Amino acid sequence: MKENGWIRTHCGRMDHGGCALLVKVKENEIVKIKGDPEGLQNRGYVCPKGLASPARLNHPDRLKYPLKRVGERGEGKWERISWDAAIGIIRDRLLSIREDFGPEAVAFCQGMPKGLEHFVLIRLANIFGSPNLVAVQDVCHAPREISGIHTCGFYPVADLHHKSELVILWGSNLSATNEEGMIHRLLADGLKSDALKTGTKLMVVDPVRTRFAEKADLWLRIRPGTDHLLGLAFLNVIIEEGLYDRNFVDQWTVGFDPLSNHVRELTPEKMGPLTGIDPDMIRNGARMYAEAAPAAIQWGNAIEQTPQNFDAARALICLMAICGNLDVPGGNVGMVDPKILSLGRFVRADLIPDKPKRMIHAHSGTIPKLMTVPPALFKRAVLEEVPYRVRAAYIQCANPMLSWADSQETENALSKLDFIAVSDLFITPTAAMADIVLPAATHFEFDDMGHYGLGHGYILARPKVVEPPGECRSDMAILNELGKAMTPAEYWYDDPNEFLDAVLAPSGLTFEGFAEKGYLKGPDRFRKYAEAGFKTPSGKVELQLSRAHKFGLPALPQPVDPFETDDPDFPLILTSAKDPCYLHSSYRWVPELREKSPEPFCRIHPETADAFGISNGEIVSIETRFGKIVQKAKVTEKVLPGIVSAAYGWWFPEIGIERLFDWQRANFNMLTHTKRPGRAFGTPRLKGIPCRITGPAGTATAASS
Numbered sequence: 135m136k137e138n139g140w141i142r143t144h145c146g147r148m149d150h151g152g153c154a155l156l157v158k159v160k161e162n163e164i165v166k167i168k169g170d171p172e173g174l175q176n177r178g179y180v181c182p183k184g185l186a187s188p189a190r191l192n193h194p195d196r197l198k199y200p201l202k203r204v205g206e207r208g209e210g211k212w213e214r215i216s217w218d219a220a221i222g223i224i225r226d227r228l229l230s231i232r233e234d235f236g237p238e239a240v241a242f243c244q245g246m247p248k249g250l251e252h253f254v255l256i257r258l259a260n261i262f263g264s265p266n267l268v269a270v271q272d273v274c275h276a277p278r279e280i281s282g283i284h285t286c287g288f289y290p291v292a293d294l295h296h297k298s299e300l301v302i303l304w305g306s307n308l309s310a311t312n313e314e315g316m317i318h319r320l321l322a323d324g325l326k327s328d329a330l331k332t333g334t335k336l337m338v339v340d341p342v343r344t345r346f347a348e349k350a351d352l353w354l355r356i357r358p359g360t361d362h363l364l365g366l367a368f369l370n371v372i373i374e375e376g377l378y379d380r381n382f383v384d385q386w387t388v389g390f391d392p393l394s395n396h397v398r399e400l401t402p403e404k405m406g407p408l409t410g411i412d413p414d415m416i417r418n419g420a421r422m423y424a425e426a427a428p429a430a431i432q433w434g435n436a437i438e439q440t441p442q443n444f445d446a447a448r449a450l451i452c453l454m455a456i457c458g459n460l461d462v463p464g465g466n467v468g469m470v471d472p473k474i475l476s477l478g479r480f481v482r483a484d485l486i487p488d489k490p491k492r493m494i495h496a497h498s499g500t501i502p503k504l505m506t507v508p509p510a511l512f513k514r515a516v517l518e519e520v521p522y523r524v525r526a527a528y529i530q531c532a533n534p535m536l537s538w539a540d541s542q543e544t545e546n547a548l549s550k551l552d553f554i555a556v557s558d559l560f561i562t563p564t565a566a567m568a569d570i571v572l573p574a575a576t577h578f579e580f581d582d583m584g585h586y587g588l589g590h591g592y593i594l595a596r597p598k599v600v601e602p603p604g605e606c607r608s609d610m611a612i613l614n615e616l617g618k619a620m621t622p623a624e625y626w627y628d629d630p631n632e633f634l635d636a637v638l639a640p641s642g643l644t645f646e647g648f649a650e651k652g653y654l655k656g657p658d659r660f661r662k663y664a665e666a667g668f669k670t671p672s673g674k675v676e677l678q679l680s681r682a683h684k685f686g687l688p689a690l691p692q693p694v695d696p697f698e699t700d701d702p703d704f705p706l707i708l709t710s711a712k713d714p715c716y717l718h719s720s721y722r723w724v725p726e727l728r729e730k731s732p733e734p735f736c737r738i739h740p741e742t743a744d745a746f747g748i749s750n751g752e753i754v755s756i757e758t759r760f761g762k763i764v765q766k767a768k769v770t771e772k773v774l775p776g777i778v779s780a781a782y783g784w785w786f787p788e789i790g791i792e793r794l795f796d797w798q799r800a801n802f803n804m805l806t807h808t809k810r811p812g813r814a815f816g817t818p819r820l821k822g823i824p825c826r827i828t829g830p831a832g833t834a835t836a837a838s839s
């Protein structure tokens with residue numbers, strides 16, 4: 135919609151998106167951008183990434199034409215080819231691999247879902263007949279969402295649209311990440327108190343003093359990787375002190391007695407030393423949560439980036455349930471979608487009914503309803519041929535060489551594939567490994583929608599505002615062409631915008647009508663269980679999972695100590711947080727962002743710096759049992775002693791492809807491994823890894839000095 139020369143759209147592809155924007159365009163260039171004061175979630179807010187987002191579009195090195203590799207993998211020798219030739223090569227290679235080895239041998243890989251392209255890719259995989267859609271959901275949302283579905287029948291999302299007495303930011307740095315498209319403006323506004331109302335109280339569970347931790351009523355300084363233990367200690371206090379919602383527990387839960395018995399020994403005194411939090415602080419935190427009504431837990435990546443993510447997510451959902459915070463306004467709710475096409479129908483799940491049995495991870499006994507292949511298990515299929523060999527990958531919106539755990543293993547796996555096609559905006563370390571590289575159009579350059587499939591009860595319009603450069607095409611358009619080339623044409627469209635219309639059809643809107651409205655929201659409906667019960671086998675919240683034995687998973691959240699076998703050579707604990715200026719490994723090539731965040735740094739406490747002989751600003755090595763990288767030390771009291779909070783996602787576009795952008799030098803995932811991924815989700819440990827640091831002079835570690 136256009137008003138006084140300003141075009142209304144929503145931000146996207148710089149995170150999950152969510153801010154309503156006003157942009158001014160001159161001669162196919164965005165010349166001004168600002169937050170829309172009427173935005174549903176942002177109320178005028180816009181972050182540095184959003185402001186810099188138009189700078190991506192005109193970068194001189196942006197990919198503009200399809201390329202074919204002519205040198206060795208990673209050598210950077212390319213030949214420009216036409217779109218017809220590129221589509222033709224991909225079609226021929228994928229069809230011949232399907233013919234010789236079956237559809238399972240072809241994987242379709244997606245990074246963080248950025249818009250509708252994610253679902254079009256799943257649709258293509260389904261129609262092609264491959265059950266293997268590889269995605270990072272194992273470390274991002276699936277643990278929360280699927281644990282929720284099994285425990286209470288829905289994904290319990292923090293409701294920041296209604297007043298809460300208390301919000302807990304549990305491993306979620308909302309002011310920097312606007313995690314999952316939950317723009318932090320709503321929370322910031324809710325915290326304010328004035329003559330008419332008292333503001334929402336805030337608790338933060340984080341090893342780092344984040345911006346919200348500075349404002350918090352209680353900050354629990356947790357040792358990374360131990361969130362499940364803290365959750366269990368909260369349950370212990372709330373149950374032992376009788377602070378739970380008895381009516382709700384009696385009427386709407388099963389397994390309360392077994393849970394009570396299970397957590398009886400898991401006292402704050404026992405969990406305190408493991409989590410690094412004083413037992414009295416744990417008691418205070420648990421009481422604060424139990425006594426606030428309603429209270430919401432805004433849970434972030436830190437809950438799910440460990441093999442114990444099932445235990446952590448389960449413990450938190452049990453907390454939400456016994457304190458009466460499930461599906462109440464201002465609590466954790468099951469959002470209701472507007473009238474739009476369901477995901478299952480959009481992706482044509484009906485065409486591949488046996489997918490759950492054929493997916494790579496079915497073999498590893500992961501939890502039912504996990505429909506994307508965890509990267510750790512995908513790589514095992516490529517390298518060890520377990521449960522079968524995968525030979526080709528179509529990769530879009532992803533940079534696995536940086537974003538998947540164990541980067542060296544990722545390089546080995548990509549090198550072993552017979553064929554790789556990559557769609558991106560730029561030659562990344564991953565695109566450098568491809569046989570064919572496709573130039574993608576990006577945000578602002580095509581009509582798209584945000585928040586579809588996120589489970590937040592609304593979708594946001596992202597109408598196009600400029601034409602893409604060169605021969606760039608949106609991923610939706612690319613996949614539509616590939617679909618027509620490789621699979622029956624009846625499943626595809628003349629115009630890729632018809633994907634958007636198909637999603638909107640049940641609402642009666644066209645994309646133009648939707649863009650005019652800006653967003654489409656489902657009705658606010660709470661306590662839906664009162665009518666039909668919870669959508670679980672027992673119709674109640676399953677504190678003790680009734681089907682756990684069938685899944686081969688524990689029925690109650692387990693107190694596994696991740697540091698049981700302490701490693702004296704690696705006395706510190708490594709974790710990370712996302713950089714407010716970048717999206718994962720993306721956009722290091724955008725000068726406006728690089729000026730704000732020019733290089734990777736790891737944060738350490740002054741005491742730790744002293745113990746290890748490290749000064750602020752020095753280049754240090756960070757080492758785990760699995761690898762070694764270098765980053766600059768930032769000595770700060772914001773991070774707990776004994777912790778290293780390192781930067782993640784770094785490669786150096788300016789170094790050039792000849793040295794593969796020095797992709798290993800500062801890359802956090804050189805330090806992670808995939809050896810014992812979690813059973814439920816196939817998740818490796820990204821947060822809470824034993825490590826050590828060494829200064830430039832090779833200073834001895836505290837442990838050895």
Ligand SMILES: Nc1nc2c(c(=O)[nH]1)N[C@H]1C(S)=C(S)[C@@H](COP(=O)(O)OP(=O)(O)OC[C@H]3O[C@@H](n4cnc5c(=O)[nH]c(N)nc54)[C@H](O)[C@@H]3O)O[C@H]1N2
Binds near residue numbers: 534539717
């Ligand atoms: N150690 C560690 N690892 C992590 C995490 C962590 O916290 N620590 N976080 C994890 C999480 S939560 C996630 S979601 C994943 C993210 O994993 P990825 O999604 O693989 O991460 P990105 O590095 O952002 O890669 C996205 C790529 O998409 C490209 N791109 C941007 N827009 C478009 C577009 O419109 N079309 C196409 N074709 N390409 C586009 C970008 O240029 C970039 O190269 O990483 C996970 N990995």
Ligand SMILES: Nc1nc2c(c(=O)[nH]1)N[C@H]1C(S)=C(S)[C@@H](COP(=O)(O)OP(=O)(O)OC[C@H]3O[C@@H](n4cnc5c(=O)[nH]c(N)nc54)[C@H](O)[C@@H]3O)O[C@H]1N2
Binds near residue numbers: 305344435437712718
């Ligand atoms: N700027 C920016 N925004 C993003 C992204 C990005 O890359 N950059 N990525 C987007 C994506 S895909 C996602 S999934 C979200 C994720 O957004 P968040 O969930 O906010 O993710 P992180 O920044 O990885 O971690 C959040 C917080 O957890 C803390 N933390 C680290 N280890 C632990 C631990 O073991 N326990 C606890 N309790 N806390 C710990 C960190 O210090 C940090 O403050 O952000 C989205 N938004």
Ligand code: SF4
Binds near residue numbers: 145151180317
């Ligand atoms: S917070 Fe996210 S949606 Fe909002 S402007 Fe920044 S990148 Fe865009």
Ligand SMILES: [Mo]
Binds near residue numbers: 246273274
């Ligand atoms: Mo993510």
